[in-house]
Amino acid sequence: MKRRRMTEILIEGNPELADRLASEIRHHYPVRELVAPRQGLTMIKMRETAKQSLFYLGEVLVTEAKVEIGDHIGVGIVAGVREKLAGDLAVIDAACRAGLSETAGWSAMLEAEEIRLADRNRRELAALEKTKVQFDTMEE
Amino acid sequence: MGYVAVKGGTEAIEASIDRLKYERLKGGEQVDVSAILSSMRLLIDQVMSEASLYSPELAALAIKQAEGSMEEAVFLLRAHRSTLPRLYYSETVEPERMAVERRISASFKDIPGGQLLGATHDYTHRLIDYSLLEEEEEERKQWLEQYEAELSALEDAAGDGTYPKVVEYLRDEGLFETFEPDNAEPDDVTKNVFQFPASRSERLQILTRGQTGAVTALGYASLRGYGQVHPTVGEVRVGQLPITVPAHGSEDGDDSYYIGSVRATEVESFVPMPAKGPDGKQELRFEIGYGICYGQNETKAIAMSILDQCLEHPGSDAPSHDEEFVLLHVDTVESTGFISHLKMPHYVTFQSKLDSVRNTRKGRDGHES
Numbered sequence: 001m002k003r004r005r006m007t008e009i010l011i012e013g014n015p016e017l018a019d020r021l022a023s024e025i026r027h028h029y030p031v032r033e034l035v036a037p038r039q040g041l042t043m044i045k046m047r048e049t050a051k052q053s054l055f056y057l058g059e060v061l062v063t064e065a066k067v068e069i070g071d072h073i074g075v076g077i078v079a080g081v082r083e084k085l086a087g088d089l090a091v092i093d094a095a096c097r098a099g100l101s102e103t104a105g106w107s108a109m110l111e112a113e114e115i116r117l118a119d120r121n122r123r124e125l126a127a128l129e130k131t132k133v134q135f136d137t138m139e140e
Numbered sequence: 141m142g143y144v145a146v147k148g149g150t151e152a153i154e155a156s157i158d159r160l161k162y163e164r165l166k167g168g169e170q171v172d173v174s175a176i177l178s179s180m181r182l183l184i185d186q187v188m189s190e191a192s193l194y195s196p197e198l199a200a201l202a203i204k205q206a207e208g209s210m211e212e213a214v215f216l217l218r219a220h221r222s223t224l225p226r227l228y229y230s231e232t233v234e235p236e237r238m239a240v241e242r243r244i245s246a247s248f249k250d251i252p253g254g255q256l257l258g259a260t261h262d263y264t265h266r267l268i269d270y271s272l273l274e275e276e277e278e279e280r281k282q283w284l285e286q287y288e289a290e291l292s293a294l295e296d297a298a299g300d301g302t303y304p305k306v307v308e309y310l311r312d313e314g315l316f317e318t319f320e321p322d323n324a325e326p327d328d329v330t331k332n333v334f335q336f337p338a339s340r341s342e343r344l345q346i347l348t349r350g351q352t353g354a355v356t357a358l359g360y361a362s363l364r365g366y367g368q369v370h371p372t373v374g375e376v377r378v379g380q381l382p383i384t385v386p387a388h389g390s391e392d393g394d395d396s397y398y399i400g401s402v403r404a405t406e407v408e409s410f411v412p413m414p415a416k417g418p419d420g421k422q423e424l425r426f427e428i429g430y431g432i433c434y435g436q437n438e439t440k441a442i443a444m445s446i447l448d449q450c451l452e453h454p455g456s457d458a459p460s461h462d463e464e465f466v467l468l469h470v471d472t473v474e475s476t477g478f479i480s481h482l483k484m485p486h487y488v489t490f491q492s493k494l495d496s497v498r499n500t501r502k503g504r505d506g507h508e509s
Binding site for chain 2: 002003004005007008011039040041042043044045046047048049050051052053054055056057058059060061062064075077078079080081119121122123124125126127128129130131132133135
């Protein structure tokens with residue numbers, strides 16, 4: 001599974017999943033902490049729709065962690081103050097980069113969480129749809 | 141006459157800070173940061189927007205520390221931000237990817253995808269609700285359970301929460317000029333001091349982090365005649381923008397890191413402007429004023445869209461078209477900082493003014509006698 005999709009599932013989904021996957025790796029491999037979870041900033045680059053040019057919307061507070069497994073460095077980045085999750089994401093990232101055998105069995109768990117997230121989003125959308133205006137034309 | 145350094149007052153300052161804490165605590169009741177986070181959504185949005193730092197947790201803490209003072213909370217966040225390293229720049233956020241929670245148009249009744257009211261105070265009675273004085277936890281819980289039960293009975297909706305832009309349909313009709321994506325790197329006013337004329341990216345960055353009241357006041361002034369822009373709001377949308385960071389050494393978007401999302405309000409205002417047609421004849425064409433800010437703050441985003449359009453047309457003598465007038469006066473920390481510095485000791489400069497006044501009076505009195 002590609003990183004963009006995996007990190008969205010792990011960040012938006014139940015953090016217990018990231019904890020479970022990272023624990024599995026920590027249990028079997030030595031994980032060296034390169035950068036302990038720390039707070040920093042990410043500047044958001046945005047496109048405006050009037051002239052299609054780029055500008056900076058502002059910064060978002062992030063928590064970042066870096067670890068090393070073998071000679072593979074993993075990075076965990078997440079918006080907000082979420083030190084545990086950033087550390088778990090870094091371990092998962094390093095495990096994927098190293099192609100560790102455990103990662104082969106993760107797809108099913110990640111896909112199941114993705115389905116749960118999609119269900120949650122559909123329910124949220126349905127709730128918002130209730131606020132959609134149905135215009136009736138007034139008659140004389 | 142130059143400035144003269146003085147010292148003293150340390151004990152008085154310490155006592156003053158104790159007094160400040162006493163004022164915060166003496167009522168006996170305190171609001172937890174978690175309570176601010178869950179119940180002061182729009183205040184948090186405004187603080188984050190003016191601080192130009194998206195962090196609901198820190199904004200809530202700053203609000204508590206500042207006893208609810210907007211300018212103090214924004215100052216605290218800006219100061220804190222300056223202590224943190226900037227670790228990453230996001231990939232370009234394309235606004236069409238916003239997961240929309242609210243979306244309305246003042247230009248068209250029927251827009252593709254429909255008008256979604258979402259959560260808004262717009263249609264509420266502006267009457268004080270005394271029942272909130274007696275609101276009990278059990279009552280709140282019951283209301284939530286009932287509301288959530290009603291929602292769970294709804295049929296799931298299709299789609300991913302994104303909606304087509306109203307303006308795209310008008311662009312297809314040729315009523316708006318079409319622009320190719322311009323991927324030139326933006327300027328950053330937090331890294332470099334900008335010079336006039338400011339670039340478009342600098343203007344938008346300054347406006348989006350501007351003080352809500354100041355941006356609104358100048359946008360309103362334009363409508364009242366101190367500017368030449370009176371738009372129709374094409375679309376206001378509020379929703380979540382997904383943020384991704386590129387992986388080191390990879391240009392593959394699927395390889396990037398998703399880091400979360402930020403809620404933002406985005407506005408496109410439509411303004412008819414004279415333009416030359418393909419046959420060289422004068423005709424009217426719409427232009428777009430663009431506004432966006434962190435959180436749900438529709439008034440600020442609409443006012444920003446007015447000022448964006450004003451500053452795109454600097455030829456007018458009206459003050460809202462003067463970028464120096466607008467851009468140098470909308471920042472919360474700059475304006476409140478400069479105004480409030482006036483209460484700091486100016487003993488020597490005032491003594492000098494006092495001497496001048498006394499001397500002129502002495503001369504006049506002497507002349508008269």
